[in-house]
Amino acid sequence: MQQIEGPIGVFDSGYGGLTILRKLQEQLPQYDFVYLGDNARSPYGSRSMRVVYQFTREAVERLFDLGCPLVILACNTASAKALRQIQQEDLPKLDGGSMRRRVLGIIRPTVECIDTLTGTKHVGILATEGTVSSESYVAEIHKLYPDVTVVQEACPLWVPIVETGESDSPGTDFFVRKHLERLLAQDEKIDTIILGCT
Structure with a gap:
């Protein structure tokens, strides 16, 4: 990674991106970070x-205003629904043509390691409705590994459960089990599951 001047911005629609932030801090201790979680409009x-594009663009602009030359979208839904448009259409305007600002997502780096994890070449995705309907993970996996079979399951209640601090409640196990069973019922050969939601 090229040396950058200024903090690295990390954006998520809530608290989940803090897991990504912690890993970035471990890997890049020489950098400062600014975390922006949009809890007010989550999930x-x-x-x-x-709407996701509008909210994500506002967050990217805010992090640029705070001096972040690099913004990482730790939100899978924002990466799936807004990243490409921001990179292709907005960044040249927001950056003023200087090529010093960048916006990266979480989907591509997650997908890049899939081939080293799956032995059966059957992968499952558990994610938000938006990430699943965007087909972003499926498209990225097939670009890099066309022989991998991908099955998805939307888990719409997971984000609210985590964001309200209920992830340790007994009811959470029910929802997790339910979605895992649905996913595995679609393809019994799945040996690797991506949690496509922080």
Whole structure:
């Protein structure tokens, strides 16, 4: 990674991206970080592409205003629904053509290691409705590993459960088990599951 001047911005629609932030801090201790979690408008998973794009662009602009030359979208839904448009259409305007600012997502780096993890070449995705409907993980996996079979399961209640601090409650086990069973019922050969939601 090129040396950058200024903090690295990390954005998520809530608290989940803090897991990504911790890993970034471990890997890049020489950098400062600014974390922006949009708890006021979370969850993003059931929102339209237009709304997710608008919210994500606002977050990226805010992190740029705070001096972050690099913004990482730790939110899978924002990466799935907004990243490409921000990179292709907005970044040249927001950056003023200087090529010093960048916005990266979480989907591509997650997918890059899939081939080293799956022995059966059958992979499952557990994610928000927005991430699943975008087909972003499926498309990225097939670009890099066309021989991998991918099955998805939307888990719309997981984000609210985590964001409200209920992840340790007995009811959570029911929802996790339910979605895992649905996913595995679609393909018994799955040996690797991506949690496509922080």
